[in-house]
Amino acid sequence: MEREKKNYIDLDVWKGARALSKEVYLASSQFPSEEKFGLTSQIRRAAAVSIPSNIAEGCGRNYPKDSIQFLYRQRIYL
Numbered sequence: 001m002e003r004e005k006k007n008y009i010d011l012d013v014w015k016g017a018r019a020l021s022k023e024v025y026l027a028s029s030q031f032p033s034e035e036k037f038g039l040t041s042q043i044r045r046a047a048a049v050s051i052p053s054n055i056a057e058g059c060g061r062n063y064p065k066d067s068i069q070f071l072y073r074q075r076i077y078l
Contacts, residue, residue: 008059
């Protein structure tokens, strides 16, 4: 019997990544304006965009080991 594939939106790790994204954007909005295209952009791309993207991409894989590999990358952040 094949396991039912879970939608990534229902995963706790996805919800945590979305909450982290919101916190990153709120915190980085307080950075000085001269950092707008430097540090602010880098932090937002690294945490707020990359983590949820990897989770969603991993859940779209056809094999469980592939999915786990994408989720495993995020353990250092969450």
